[in-house]
Amino acid sequence: MIDSILANLDTALLYVFALSALVGAVLMLVLRHPMQVAMALISTMVSLGVIYGLLGVHFIAAFQVLIYVSAVMVFMVYVIMLLDTRDASFTHRFSLWVLPGVVFGVLLFAVLGYGVVLGVDYVANTPASFGLAQFAAAFLTEYWLQFELTSVLLLVAVVAALAVIKGSKGRQRG
Amino acid sequence: MLLLVAMALFALGLIGVIVRRNLLVMLMCMELMLNGVNLSLVTFAQQTGTTAGAVLVFLIFVVAAAEIAIAIPIVLVLVRQRRTLDADAYTDLHG
Amino acid sequence: MVLTLIVLLPLAGFFANGLLGDRLGKPFVTVVGCGLPIIAFVLAIKSFLVLLAGGGTPIVETVFTWARIGGQSFDIAFWFDRLSAVMVLIVTGVGSLIHIYSTGYMKQDKSYARFFAYLNLFLFFMLLLVLGRSLLVLFVGWEGVGLASYLLIGFWFEEADNARAGKKAFITNRIGDAGFLLGMFLLFWATGTLDMDRINAAFMSPKAPVVSASLVGILLFIGATGKSAQIPLHVWLPDAMAGPTPVSALIHAATMVTAGVYLVARMSGIYMHAEGASQVVAVIGVATALFAATIAVVQTDIKKVLAYSTISQLGLMFVALGVGAYSVAIFHVTTHAFFKACLFLGAGSVIHALSGEQDVRKMGGLARKIPVTFVTFVVATAAIAGIPPLAGFFSKDEILWFAFASERGGSLLLWAVASFAALLTSFYMFRLVWLTFLGKSRMTPEVEHHVHESPKSMTGVLAVLAALSAVGGFLSLPHFLEPMLPLPAVPEHLHPLETPLLIGSIVIAFAGLAGAAWFFGNGAVRAERMRQRFAGLHRVLAGKYFVDELYERLLGMPLCWISEHVFLRTGDRMLFDGTLHGLAGLARRTAGAFSRVQSGNLHLYALLVVAGIVAGLAWSFRFV
Numbered sequence: 001m002i003d004s005i006l007a008n009l010d011t012a013l014l015y016v017f018a019l020s021a022l023v024g025a026v027l028m029l030v031l032r033h034p035m036q037v038a039m040a041l042i043s044t045m046v047s048l049g050v051i052y053g054l055l056g057v058h059f060i061a062a063f064q065v066l067i068y069v070s071a072v073m074v075f076m077v078y079v080i081m082l083l084d085t086r087d088a089s090f091t092h093r094f095s096l097w098v099l100p101g102v103v104f105g106v107l108l109f110a111v112l113g114y115g116v117v118l119g120v121d122y123v124a125n126t127p128a129s130f131g132l133a134q135f136a137a138a139f140l141t142e143y144w145l146q147f148e149l150t151s152v153l154l155l156v157a158v159v160a161a162l163a164v165i166k167g168s169k170g171r172q173r174g
Numbered sequence: 175m176l177l178l179v180a181m182a183l184f185a186l187g188l189i190g191v192i193v194r195r196n197l198l199v200m201l202m203c204m205e206l207m208l209n210g211v212n213l214s215l216v217t218f219a220q221q222t223g224t225t226a227g228a229v230l231v232f233l234i235f236v237v238a239a240a241e242i243a244i245a246i247p248i249v250l251v252l253v254r255q256r257r258t259l260d261a262d263a264y265t266d267l268h269g
Numbered sequence: 270m271v272l273t274l275i276v277l278l279p280l281a282g283f284f285a286n287g288l289l290g291d292r293l294g295k296p297f298v299t300v301v302g303c304g305l306p307i308i309a310f311v312l313a314i315k316s317f318l319v320l321l322a323g324g325g326t327p328i329v330e331t332v333f334t335w336a337r338i339g340g341q342s343f344d345i346a347f348w349f350d351r352l353s354a355v356m357v358l359i360v361t362g363v364g365s366l367i368h369i370y371s372t373g374y375m376k377q378d379k380s381y382a383r384f385f386a387y388l389n390l391f392l393f394f395m396l397l398l399v400l401g402r403s404l405l406v407l408f409v410g411w412e413g414v415g416l417a418s419y420l421l422i423g424f425w426f427e428e429a430d431n432a433r434a435g436k437k438a439f440i441t442n443r444i445g446d447a448g449f450l451l452g453m454f455l456l457f458w459a460t461g462t463l464d465m466d467r468i469n470a471a472f473m474s475p476k477a478p479v480v481s482a483s484l485v486g487i488l489l490f491i492g493a494t495g496k497s498a499q500i501p502l503h504v505w506l507p508d509a510m511a512g513p514t515p516v517s518a519l520i521h522a523a524t525m526v527t528a529g530v531y532l533v534a535r536m537s538g539i540y541m542h543a544e545g546a547s548q549v550v551a552v553i554g555v556a557t558a559l560f561a562a563t564i565a566v567v568q569t570d571i572k573k574v575l576a577y578s579t580i581s582q583l584g585l586m587f588v589a590l591g592v593g594a595y596s597v598a599i600f601h602v603t604t605h606a607f608f609k610a611c612l613f614l615g616a617g618s619v620i621h622a623l624s625g626e627q628d629v630r631k632m633g634g635l636a637r638k639i640p641v642t643f644v645t646f647v648v649a650t651a652a653i654a655g656i657p658p659l660a661g662f663f664s665k666d667e668i669l670w671f672a673f674a675s676e677r678g679g680s681l682l683l684w685a686v687a688s689f690a691a692l693l694t695s696f697y698m699f700r701l702v703w704l705t706f707l708g709k710s711r712m713t714p715e716v717e718h719h720v721h722e723s724p725k726s727m728t729g730v731l732a733v734l735a736a737l738s739a740v741g742g743f744l745s746l747p748h749f750l751e752p753m754l755p756l757p758a759v760p761e762h763l764h765p766l767e768t769p770l771l772i773g774s775i776v777i778a779f780a781g782l783a784g785a786a787w788f789f790g791n792g793a794v795r796a797e798r799m800r801q802r803f804a805g806l807h808r809v810l811a812g813k814y815f816v817d818e819l820y821e822r823l824l825g826m827p828l829c830w831i832s833e834h835v836f837l838r839t840g841d842r843m844l845f846d847g848t849l850h851g852l853a854g855l856a857r858r859t860a861g862a863f864s865r866v867q868s869g870n871l872h873l874y875a876l877l878v879v880a881g882i883v884a885g886l887a888w889s890f891r892f893v
Contacts, residue, residue: 067238076198083198087260108185112886157243161243164247265870
């Protein structure tokens with residue numbers, strides 16, 4: 001009986017946190033202050049992390065929180081606080097293309113959903129059949145090239161960021 | 175169901191890029207899109223049992239981090255010159 | 270080889286004079302321009318002797334194959350038989366004489382080299398015309414002489430009227446050529462060949478070709494009408510007098526205008542079986558003869574009188590062709606070449622003596638002052654009037670006899686009209702002599718002061734031609750041409766009338782002379798009185814029956830209107846320009862509309878990306 005409750009609990013939690021992610025996403029669209037939008041996004045990301053954990057890929061969940069929330073979103077919040085300007089984008093949140101944008105977004109969802117419904121069953125609540133060891137080994141055997149390339153990508157990102165800041169500083173001084 | 179959620183997140187992110195005027199909010203909506211894609215990849219990985227989906231998710235983490243590391247300095251430089259975060263102010267490339 | 274050489278020598282003269290003439294000066298042009306035709310004449314005599322030695326069998330020279338289409342091959346070949354011999358001798362002989370004359374007449378002209386180049390070019394095409402074996406080669410020559418005529422009529426093209434006259438000649442010719450081409454097509458379709466000897470044989474054979482001989486005959490005659498200035502395409506010849514006088518003599522008297530007569534005579538095989546066509550030829554010929562003769566009576570320009578005289582004489586030649594007397598027509602071509610060339614060159618001499626005056630009302634009393642010109646002119650006039658024993662008498666009498674008595678269309682009416690035309694010919698020619706040379710001088714003093722005889726190059730030629738006009742009648746060409754162009758049969762009961770008709774011709778000639786003396790002697794008082802009494806008739810005749818004005822109203826103005834309104838305004842401006850501008854405008858507007866998409870607005874770009882993705886995905890589901 002405990003198993004049946006646990007099994008149902010799993011599914012229920014899944015639904016709850018899926019809903020939470022969606023609510024966060026919708027809030028992102030309507031809140032006015034960028035800081036509020038950032039908070040909504042963080043909540044969505046954390047919900048997604050929980051979903052990953054429920055699905056059994058605990059390391060992915062860990063990295064979701066580690067990279068996205070603590071690195072990316074923190075950076076984002078810093079910049080929002082730095083550039084707290086009350087300009088036209090604050091008073092008028094929405095661009096000219098609000099209605100067409102919403103319509104096409106819904107259309108996109110419909111088209112993609114149709115594709116999904118055509119051929120895919122619902123997710124089964126079975127734990128992942130691959131372990132962390134297998135996952136790590138894959139990086140060093142099958143996907144070693146992508147692994148190395150990501151290191152190159154990070155190097156490029158560092159250089160680019162430096163270039164942008166240095167370049168702008170140069171213009172400022174001159 | 176999770177796939178539908180993933181697609182909804184993606185669609186909402188896209189709507190956000192089109193709808194909101196603030197540059198930083200647009201960036202955050204793009205992060206939302208990436209998260210939607212991540213969810214769908216994890217779902218696929220869990221369904222098929224291979225490692226491919228999870229590996230791709232990991233790579234997307236790296237790319238997202240790199241992307242935000244560059245996009246925000248660009249926004250900073252732009253704002254320093256124009257003093258506004260409104261996307262409608264940056265229409266120099268019209269023809 | 271010899272025939273090809275005869276044809277090519279003038280062509281070489283054209284190139285030499287045209288390209289090098291201006292640089293190497295007048296002596297070079299004179300030697301080349303006159304020398305080559307003279308050599309061609311010598312070669313023609315040589316070929317003629319060869320022909321006689323061979324008993325008249327034709328000499329054929331195939332030069333090269335022009336085209337091979339399907340199973341047919343079209344060759345450039347030259348054919349020299351009795352008829353060709355006569356024509357070639359006239360063309361090269363009289364042509365050479367006129368070339369020599371031109372060295373004197375055009376001596377002061379600044380385009381001396383160009384003149385001789387064009388004359389040589391004309392000679393080349395004319396020889397191509399008379400020596401060609403197939404209708405194709407003849408047609409090349411036909412068109413070529415039309416071109417040379419245009420170039421030479423408009424020789425002094427700085428005057429717009431001269432250029433216009435040249436254009437008129439060429440266009441009128443072209444209209445006739447349409448008929449000629451249709452005739453050629455029909456002949457080729459019916460007989461499978463364009464060689465004239467083969468076509469004649471096909472028509473003479475018992476099994477006649479499918480096409481109607483009369484139809485072909487009429488179509489070819491339409492071409493002849495254009496070239497030989499018969500009604501209704503005669504309008505270009507009087508205007509062609511705008512060209513230099515040697516041109517009028519060579520082209521519009523002796524050679525080019527006789528090409529139509531040559532064509533009909535050459536295709537006698539067709540015309541002998543084409544009753545209808547022959548009748549049409551005779552009727553138009555006699556009508557033209559009368560028509561032109563009446564106009565010539567009142568003309569005041571010395572060259573215009575001779576032009577209308579040429580048209581009238583050509584009409585008589587066609588009368589002969591129409592009643593089946595082909596060799597008689599060629600005989601008249603020969604004698605006409607002699608005396609008409611002499612008349613034209615004589616007129617040129619008069620004009621030269623009077624420093625450019627051409628109006629006979631301002632002439633008179635020149636007989637003593639330019640005696641050589643006067644004598645040669647009178648001899649030629651007597652020849653054309655038909656006074657025996659000069660050349661014109663023989664040929665004209667033969668024409669009148671066959672017009673009356675030939676079994677193939679001769680009639681009393683035809684003879685009567687032709688005789689009346691002959692009477693008028695004698696009358697207006699002697700009128701010309703009286704007004705120009707005799708009586709009191711009506712010249713302006715400065716002109717009278719400068720009157721002088723022409724140089725030897727001109728008077729020498731006049732003397733030769735006058736001599737030929739005198740004795741040419743004894744050549745008896747019809748007898749020479751008999752083996753290939755038999756004379757038509759004459760009914761038995763009409764034979765006794767031959768002598769009375771002969772005497773009648775002589776009476777007509779002298780009657781004309783007497784009439785001219787009566788009216789135009791003693792200061793032309795009686796002529797003046799006649800003119801005032803019949804002022805209306807005089808106006809119609811002087812206005813050439815207003816044919817030019819009729820053509821202008823009937824054809825010229827409607828065509829101009831159509832060109833202006835239909836083709837220029839509607840067609841060219843509205844349709845073509847409108848379409849082009851419309852398309853360009855459309856492209857511009859569309860591009861303008863499309864370029865507004867690129868507004869610089871990020872949100873719009875993102876929206877369009879989404880729209881594209883949605884469309885692409887929706888489309889891809891077709892294949893799921």
